[in-house]
Amino acid sequence: MGSRLKVLSVFKNLHRTRMAVFKDDDNALCAARLKINQEFRKNKDETSEENIQKMIKMGSDVEIVLRQSVLQMEHIEENTLLLRPREDLLLENVPYCDQPRKKS
Known part of the structure; x- marks a missing residue:
């Protein structure tokens, strides 16, 4: 696939992720849209293939971090927050074990 594609x-992936991660939060949606567009416009005249590949990698990494690490919270009361995790963030909670299991 060419660099442009x-x-x-x-x-597009960043904007789709932004829509999913910040769903129902107009301020965050707007701020994320502005930041994504600003970063892409800032680098639109880049011609070095090496730099373009680095920026593509960085954009992909940012998309992964947004998708896997960002949680929505809403202020309900003065000292109360409502956590709204997405389905893809809910993982089975398996405790870490330093010792391997003994075979029986």
Whole structure:
């Protein structure tokens, strides 16, 4: 795939992720949209293939971090927050064990 198509793909993926991660939060949706568009416009005249590949990688990494690490919370009362995790963040909670299990 050409660099231009990869850049557009990362751009679209970031915006799709933004829509899912910040769902129902107009301020965060707007701020994320402005930041994504600003970063892409800032680098639109880049011609170095090496730098373009680095930026594509960075954009993909940012999309992964947003998708896997960001949680929505809403202020309910003065000292109360409502956590709204997305389905893809809910994982089975398996405790870590340093010792391997003994075979029986």
